[in-house]
Amino acid sequence: MEFHVETLDQHYGSAQVLRQISFEIAPGECLAVLGRNGAGKSTLLKCLMGLIPPAAGTVRIDGADATGWSxxxxxxxxxxYVPQGREIFSELTVGENVEAAARAHGTYGTQAMEEAIDLFPVxxxxxxxxxxxxxxxxQQQLALARALVTQPRLLILDEPTxxxxxxxxxxxGEVLRALKGRVSVLLVEQYxxxxxxxxxxxxxxxxxxxxxAGRAEAMTRDHLSRFIAV
Incomplete structure (x- = not known):
């Protein structure tokens, strides 16, 4: 999937929480978004998933303007999207959680469903x-399995660890690395x-x-830690 974010803004009341955010995710790669608490990371993910509309800017999926998409x-x-807090159905069984996601996306009973479950033997x-x-x-493994049975092209994760x-x-971590080259990942993470x-x-x-912003090989741990240390 080609995924581009262009000059995205967002406000909560009079407070501007996202300012001219622009980036792109290369197909099959993992892009990590880092920042201290309150930097706007979770708000960004909700805008990208269409849960809240941006105040300005553009989201493009495979070149199409998806900004107004639900x-x-x-x-x-x-x-x-796997949100912070996981949001599984606590009253349903593990199997019912997975099957509900698969049925909603037409993958119930398919090899794709079985492969997603096999990633999490527990x-x-x-x-x-x-x-x-x-x-x-x-529960986090269950939330990831629910997302993967939908056969996503972009997996959006909010602090999965x-x-x-x-x-x-x-x-x-092993699962995410195994997905490289097949599924793009947008990862918000404090660890x-x-x-x-x-x-x-x-x-x-x-x-x-x-x-x-930059490639992982160009950034050292010490340099990155400056941006998330309290």
Missing amino acids: AHRRSRAGLA LREMWKRPGGALSGGQ EGIQPNIVAAI LDFAIDTADAFVILSRGAVVE
């Missing part, structure tokens, strides 16, 4: 458990080592504006 239409175009072991009975890390035990963080291990490029936000 979240549903963007999902149909190949975007999948989910098969817990297939009949309520989603709310899973640990935070297991937050509050998760290290072994599951490592497992999620710097995870972002460095996963991303091909970085965009740094500060007070709602891009203050730096």
Whole structure:
């Protein structure tokens, strides 16, 4: 997928929270967005997914102006969003969570559905458990599986490692690296080592504006840490 963001602005009341945001995501690559709390990262993702309209600017998907598209239409175009907090259906079983997403996108019973589930073996072991009975890390794996069964071309992740035990963080990292070349990823992340291990490029936000951007190989850990340290 070709995904371009051009001079995006957003306001909450009189406060401007995004200022002239521009970047692009190369097909099959992972772009990590870094920044301190309050930099506008989560707001940016909601604008890109169509959950809130931008005040100004353009979002392009494969060259088409998608700025006015609904979240549903963007999902149909190949975007999948895993928000901070995961937002699974806690009363449904693991299997019902996955199957609901697959049915909504016409992938139920397909090889694509099976391949997405196979990325997270623990989910098969817990297939009949309520989603709310899973640990935070297991719920994150479930949220990712729900997104992947839709066969996304761009996976949008808001802090997927937050509050998760290290072994599951490592497992999620392996999955994202396995997707490279097939699925583009837009990653908002506070865990710097995870972002460095996963991303091909970085965009740094500060007070709602891009203050730096570049390829991963051109940025050192010490340099990147300056933008997220409290």
